[in-house]
Amino acid sequence: MTATPGVSTHGYACASCGARLEYAPGTTMLRCPYCGHEQQVAQAGRAVQEHAISELAPLVGKPAATAEYVFTCAKCGAQTTSDALSLQCQFCGAPLVRQQAMPDQVQPEAVLPFAVDKDGVRTALRGWVRSRWFAPGSLKKVSEAEKLKGTYLPHWTFDAGTRTDYTGQRGEHYYTTETYTDSQGRTQTRQVRHTNWYPAAGTVARDFDDLLVIGTDRVSPEHLEKLEPWPLEEAQPYQPDFLAGYQTLRYDVAPEAALDTAKVRMDKVIRSDCEQDIGGDEQRLHTVDTTYFNVMFKLLLLPVWIAVYLHGGRSYQVLVNARTAEVIGQRPYSPLKIAAAVAAALALVALIVVLVVVSRN
Numbered sequence: 001m002t003a004t005p006g007v008s009t010h011g012y013a014c015a016s017c018g019a020r021l022e023y024a025p026g027t028t029m030l031r032c033p034y035c036g037h038e039q040q041v042a043q044a045g046r047a048v049q050e051h052a053i054s055e056l057a058p059l060v061g062k063p064a065a066t067a068e069y070v071f072t073c074a075k076c077g078a079q080t081t082s083d084a085l086s087l088q089c090q091f092c093g094a095p096l097v098r099q100q101a102m103p104d105q106v107q108p109e110a111v112l113p114f115a116v117d118k119d120g121v122r123t124a125l126r127g128w129v130r131s132r133w134f135a136p137g138s139l140k141k142v143s144e145a146e147k148l149k150g151t152y153l154p155h156w157t158f159d160a161g162t163r164t165d166y167t168g169q170r171g172e173h174y175y176t177t178e179t180y181t182d183s184q185g186r187t188q189t190r191q192v193r194h195t196n197w198y199p200a201a202g203t204v205a206r207d208f209d210d211l212l213v214i215g216t217d218r219v220s221p222e223h224l225e226k227l228e229p230w231p232l233e234e235a236q237p238y239q240p241d242f243l244a245g246y247q248t249l250r251y252d253v254a255p256e257a258a259l260d261t262a263k264v265r266m267d268k269v270i271r272s273d274c275e276q277d278i279g280g281d282e283q284r285l286h287t288v289d290t291t292y293f294n295v296m297f298k299l300l301l302l303p304v305w306i307a308v309y310l311h312g313g314r315s316y317q318v319l320v321n322a323r324t325a326e327v328i329g330q331r332p333y334s335p336l337k338i339a340a341a342v343a344a345a346l347a348l349v350a351l352i353v354v355l356v357v358v359s360r361n
């Protein structure tokens with residue numbers, strides 16, 4: 001890791017009380033958490049655009065999120081080394097947001113700003129904890145403010161036109177009647193299914209739009225995928241002000257690797273298109289030859305509240321979609337509560353047995 005000094009940060013000082021301005025979820029405002037002073041988020045002055053995949057060529061082979069940068073806090077002067085795009089000063093809490101483009105990186109094109117604020121996420125977490133059976137007491141603490149981190153996570157989106165030539169076989173079922181002798185020695189008949197295979201070939205075409213691929217491996221992809229779907233059409237052109245007060249991870253999944261992942265997913269859909277096109281009762285695919293054209297991509301930041309809590313020496317992560325308030329998380333079970341529930345169930349059974357015995361006498 002090499003540290004590159006000299007990342008400029010915006011002050012984000014509150015013009016009214018001198019504290020700090022943070023992006024206020026669900027608005028187009030920066031707001032001071034102390035005095036409530038508000039200021040408009042700067043206008044990006046452009047629309048969200050997709051980029052041609054050829055724009056990646058000069059970046060191929062460049063490291064993604066390996067270089068660390070030194071942020072100098074415009075408020076207290078403290079220096080923080082980080083590979084994030086934005087974070088909070090650990091000494092005074094002021095937003096540290098990288099303002100200028102990163103020379104060796106794909107720039108975020110769009111951001112889906114936070115819509116669920118801290119109160120909203122606490123409500124969502126309390127609801128989630130209440131709906132969990134046998135949750136230990138430590139889970140109840142998950143909605144405590146200091147363990148909540150608003151984080152923008154990098155995602156890639158891909159668009160592509162595809163045209164696929166395939167060859168294969170179409171299977172058509174037919175039935176014959178067979179006679180056989182059953183165990184009693186009687187002659188019986190039965191229907192037997194067979195398949196006739198015929199050669200098949202053809203061409204299918206499909207356009208893919210905004211196929212989403214996770215751009216970080218620091219958060220469990222299985223959990224992150226469960227936060228989908230995202231209202232992608234509400235994404236705004238990237239503007240550093242939206243990041244003020246939040247942590248923003250840089251991508252560590254390179255765009256080429258993400259495109260490979262996207263193609264694997266496109267291939268699944270294309271294969272099912274081919275089978276549909278073949279028709280019949282069963283299909284076999286021998287060759288599937290896809291041409292991709294107009295491949296476009298963009299780097300998009302999606303807002304997630306991340307809560308971490310400790311239980312039994314293990315840390316558990318809970319994610320909240322900061323647009324839809326959907327909660328996805330790992331959770332432990334309380335052995336004590338399960339034991340208590342089992343004991344209560346056994347006691348109930350014993351009580352019923354006693355009542356039945358008593359009523360018979």
Ligand SMILES: [Zn+2]
Nearest residue numbers: 014017032035
């Ligand atoms: Zn203020």
Ligand SMILES: [Zn+2]
Nearest residue numbers: 073076089092
């Ligand atoms: Zn500071």
